[in-house]
Amino acid sequence: MKLLHTTLGALALVVPLALTAPAAASPAASTATATATAMAVAPPNIPLANVKAHLTQLQTIATANGGNRAHGRPGYLASANYVKGRLDAAGYTTTLQSFTYNGATGYNVIADWPGGDPNDILMTGAHLDSVTAGPGINDNGSGSASILEVALEVSRQALQPSKHLRFAWWGAEELGLRGSQFYVNNLPATERAKIKGYLNFDMVGSPNAGYFLYDGDNSDGVGAGPGPAGSAELEQTLQSYFASIGVPTRGTDFDGRSDYGPFIAVGIAAGGTFTGAEGIKSSAQAQLWGGTAGQAFDPCYHRACDTTANISDTALDRNADAVAHAVWTLGTAVPPVTVWSDTFETSTGWVTNPDGTDTATAGLWERGDPEATTSSGAKQLGTTVSGTNDLVTGRTAGSSAGANDVDGGLSSIRSPAITLPASGVLKVSMSWYLAHGSNSSSADFFRVRVVGSSSATVFTQAGAATDRDGAWGTASADISAFAGQSVRIVIEAADASGASLVEAGVDDVKITQQ
Known part of the structure; x- marks a missing residue:
């Protein structure tokens, strides 16, 4: 997760009730009585050991490449190739999208699972780069590993979603969302319109974890306001998972610190989870979630100590399952x-x-x-x-x-x-x-x-x-x-x-x- 040094423009949408994507033109005054009877496929449990195995690989890559996986450094390209190799073997159509920033080449890994409605895309993303100071295992190996394992589980189950599933691992997030911004900027308007929702997972294993959801309807936040139409549905889907395991959640504003930023800027609904960065856990939050009050959610944020030792297994396990819950629930839902x-x-x-x-x-x-x-x-x-x-x-x-x-x-x-x-x-x-x-x-x-x-x-x-x-x-x-x-x-x-x-x-x- 990058440092907050830019602020996205205020969103124009004002949506006090549950949000939906902008309605497409359809025949006026049409009627239908068909009932949707198909049910969504039950989400799987994502094995923590599998997610941690990916983190071990990312740590090994960083150790072999100067201690980091930063933009323009060999550790980043090795990380991208590791992710792409696993996805290629699992049957995804993958692209290594290159871009240039600060004189260095960066890469986004884009992976499409075959099938689903090509005009109704559910996209799930996480940034893959670290800062130069450390290997970036929580920030953001945790999100990258979680969505990778979910993508691989999609393949193992030969999932046949109703939506088209697309996964992305972004480059140069730590330098200002450069990879995701490049991706969104270079999508034709017709292709942007096909992406109906974007789920972002950035830092989901913080050792002094909180359980935050991007506040799609601004019910908790007072800062940046609600996300685009459809964001509340994404938030509610994630919230339903945490409620099912008895974990309370709190909203966090769309404040421009992660890769949802370029998506909401063009009106694409967004959501996701976050376990906290350099912010200090309050006494009330410690009572709510456990952990240590007065200490950062991630004391190794942007430091060399952000290694595989800097992970809460409990938070990582819960969030990986939350990713799967959202992808399965939303991706296999029968359209209304x-x-x-x-x-x-x-x-x-x-x-x-x-x-x-x-x-x-x-x-x-x-x-x-x-x-x-x-x-x-x-x-x-x-x-x-x-x-x-x-x-x-x-x-x-x-x-x-x-x-x-x-x-x-x-x-x-x-x-x-x-x-x-x-x-x-x-x-x-x-x-x-x-x-x-x-x-x-x-x-x-x-x-x-x-x-x-x-x-x-x-x-x-x-x-x-x-x-x-x-x-x-x-x-x-x-x-x-x-x-x-x-x-x-x-x-x-x-x-x-x-x-x-x-x-x-x-x-x-x-x-x-x-």
């Missing part, structure tokens, strides 16, 4: 069935002011090609998530940002009737934004309700007395309580603060069944 969707490219029968109780005098919901407005930043977005049209509060820009925004109270719009299947986990998801000026308050809101034999509010974003620019986010909610019913989706926006500037938009609404 789309029950109904609307991209708003054609009219499907949404009705404005369906109950005849709206009070807004301007900025009424409508379907169309939106025009952008600005007022201390973007307010109404002129872009959509897919296609040309979306649902928007007052499509035209008008003479000023305040001309066609929501004014005078509530504006609502209701979907056509949707028949839900009687079984399975049902979720509604959508892309959305709420924008407002600093004259807003919590009385203003964007809200989504589902109305069937009963009614439930499934999403709310309140206004606040601060300037909020428009930015597309993605949210989802479980609506299984409405299974078997005919329902309608009601979307509302309100200016209830007295002439405050309020804009809202919705695109790509979808209901799925798992």
